[in-house]
Amino acid sequence: MPAHKSKSEKNDSEKQSLRDPYDVLGVSRNSTDQEIKSAYRKLALKYHPDKNANDPKTTDMFNEITFSYNILSDPDKRHQYDTAGFEAVDSKNQDLELDLSSLGAVNTMFAAIFSKLGVPIKTTVSATLLEEALHGTVTIEPIELGQPIVRKVEKQCAHFYSVTITEKQAQAGLVCRVQSADKSKFKLLYFDQEENGGLNLALQEDSAKTGKVTSAGMYFLGFPVYRLDPPSNSMGSVKDPDAVFFKKLDGFQPCEIHEIKAGMHTFAVYGDNFFKSVSYTIEVLCTEAFVEEKESLRTVEAQILSKRLELSKFESEYKQVLAQFTEMTGRYAQEMQAIDELLMQRNEIHASYTMASPMKHSSSSGRRRTLWELNQRCEKGRWDPQN
Numbered sequence: 001m002p003a004h005k006s007k008s009e010k011n012d013s014e015k016q017s018l019r020d021p022y023d024v025l026g027v028s029r030n031s032t033d034q035e036i037k038s039a040y041r042k043l044a045l046k047y048h049p050d051k052n053a054n055d056p057k058t059t060d061m062f063n064e065i066t067f068s069y070n071i072l073s074d075p076d077k078r079h080q081y082d083t084a085g086f087e088a089v090d091s092k093n094q095d096l097e098l099d100l101s102s103l104g105a106v107n108t109m110f111a112a113i114f115s116k117l118g119v120p121i122k123t124t125v126s127a128t129l130l131e132e133a134l135h136g137t138v139t140i141e142p143i144e145l146g147q148p149i150v151r152k153v154e155k156q157c158a159h160f161y162s163v164t165i166t167e168k169q170a171q172a173g174l175v176c177r178v179q180s181a182d183k184s185k186f187k188l189l190y191f192d193q194e195e196n197g198g199l200n201l202a203l204q205e206d207s208a209k210t211g212k213v214t215s216a217g218m219y220f221l222g223f224p225v226y227r228l229d230p231p232s233n234s235m236g237s238v239k240d241p242d243a244v245f246f247k248k249l250d251g252f253q254p255c256e257i258h259e260i261k262a263g264m265h266t267f268a269v270y271g272d273n274f275f276k277s278v279s280y281t282i283e284v285l286c287t288e289a290f291v292e293e294k295e296s297l298r299t300v301e302a303q304i305l306s307k308r309l310e311l312s313k314f315e316s317e318y319k320q321v322l323a324q325f326t327e328m329t330g331r332y333a334q335e336m337q338a339i340d341e342l343l344m345q346r347n348e349i350h351a352s353y354t355m356a357s358p359m360k361h362s363s364s365s366g367r368r369r370t371l372w373e374l375n376q377r378c379e380k381g382r383w384d385p386q387n
Contacts, residue, residue, distance in 0.1 A: 018086055021068030029082070033073070034202070034256030040069040041201055045134065048127040075250065125187060125201065125270055126156050133160075133191060133199040133268075140266060145169070148283040151269070155277060158189065158270040160199075163284045167262040172288035173221040174260060176267050180207065180214045184278040187270040188216040190257070199266055203257060207272070218267075220260045221287060221294055226301050228252050242322075246315040249308040 022029055025039045047062040071077045071089055080089050132138050140160040143149060153159050165174060178188050186207045191199035205227065207214040219225045229251030271278040287294060 019064065019068075021071050021081065024064055024068040025072065027072075031072075032256065033253070036069070036072050037256070038200070038202070040065065040073070041130070044069075044124075045127055045130050075253065123272055125158075125189065125204070129156075129158055129270070130201055133201070134194070136194075136196070136198040138199070143282070143284055145284055145286050148281050150279075150281050152277050152279045153186070153269055153271040155271045155273045155275060158268045160191075160266060160268045161282060161284075162264050162266050164264045165260075165262055165286065169286045169288065170260055170262045171222065172286055173219075173290075173294065174265070174284065175217065175219050175221075175287055175290075176282070176284045177217040178207070178215065178269055178280050178282045180278060180280045181212070182279055183209060183212075183214045184276065184280070185214065185272040186216065186278045186280060187272050188218060189268040189270055190218055191266040191268065193264070193266070203255070219255070219297075220258060221297070222259045223298060224254050225258050225297070226252050226304070227255050242318075246311060246318075249304065249311060252304055252308060 022031070025036060025043065027035055027039050031039075043065045044062065047058045047065060049059045049062055071081050077089055129138075138158075138160050140162045143161045143163050145163060145165070149161075151159055163174075163176075176188065176190070178186065180186060184207075188205045188207070189201060190203035192202040194200050203218060205216040205218060207216045208230070228249075267282070267284070269278070269280055269282055
């Protein structure tokens with residue numbers, strides 16, 4: 001009879017059976033984030049279960065592709081894997097991306113409930129939509145520079161926009177911003193033009209709450225610009241707020257594309273709500289008149305990068321001081337208890353210097369009663385010193 005394997009043995013065997021994420025995605029170990037994302041999107045589109053319903057093997061392949069991407073797309077997990085392999089990566093904490101368009105109403109409802117409870121749920125653009133874009137069958141609306149457009153897009157659908165710029169405008173820089181006044185969730189997408197006329201997803205920015213709106217933006221300014229990705233596990237903030245603080249700037253990463261050429265460029269707004277449509281405003285600007293703002297952005301982001309380095313150093317110093325503080329507070333409690341016990345012993349010794357019997361609590365009341373009786377006898381003339 002074969003022996004049962006322990007959980008640790010099962011986990012070890014599973015890790016040994018996993019393929020190298022770089023091999024799964026077909027990228028080199030020094031690939032950029034953009035190259036990893038591009039490879040993932042093409043493979044995910046090819047092996048998506050919705051497109052291969054009659055081939056169950058593609059589901060396993062799709063899961064392997066997603067698992068590999070979740071490791072290589074996270075800077076911490078990628079570093080852990082490069083350093084010590086799967087042993088250093090917590091496979092139970094993989095953040096899966098859900099295609100809401102492929103979920104039923106019940107599963108979508110559960111996902112929405114978990115999201116409301118604070119469970120971080122990542123969503124991905126519908127595979128059907130990406131395939132339509134790749135085949136060039138989507139409708140694209142031209143948009144003028146500096147002319148905001150207000151629209152409403154249905155959930156898990158997208159509106160495509162194209163803008164054409166000159167060489168001078170490309171050198172000056174381009175910014176695309178989208179806002180939703182009702183704080184809806186959406187994704188801002190940017191597509192590369194394929195040789196066959198199709199569109200391949202190149203950049204994606206998820207909306208984030210900024211004040212009274214949700215917004216997302218892409219900045220092509222001719223110099224490196226950065227984005228701030230949210231933490232991979234926001235639920236950890238409840239248990240360890242210090243760790244969340246020190247990782248606050250870990251998601252501050254350079255955007256894959258920061259300059260574009262003259263010609264036509266395609267953006268899209270994807271409705272990422274669970275059930276509702278998304279009202280939004282999109283605006284594409286040439287930044288020729290925003291010289292001061294560009295310099296300010298470059299300066300502030302340089303300061304943030306410097307602060308990220310300082311934060312790393314400060315974390316080690318903080319942990320050392322915190323350990324010393326914890327040790328000191330423990331010693332403080334011990335010393336306080338020892339002093340209190342010694343003072344109590346001292347008081348007991350002081351109280352022992354007497355030959356009188358210990359007085360009971362009831363003696364004072366008994367003495368008051370005796371004096372009252374003597375007084376009554378005197379008043380009635382019945383007091384007898386002999387009695």
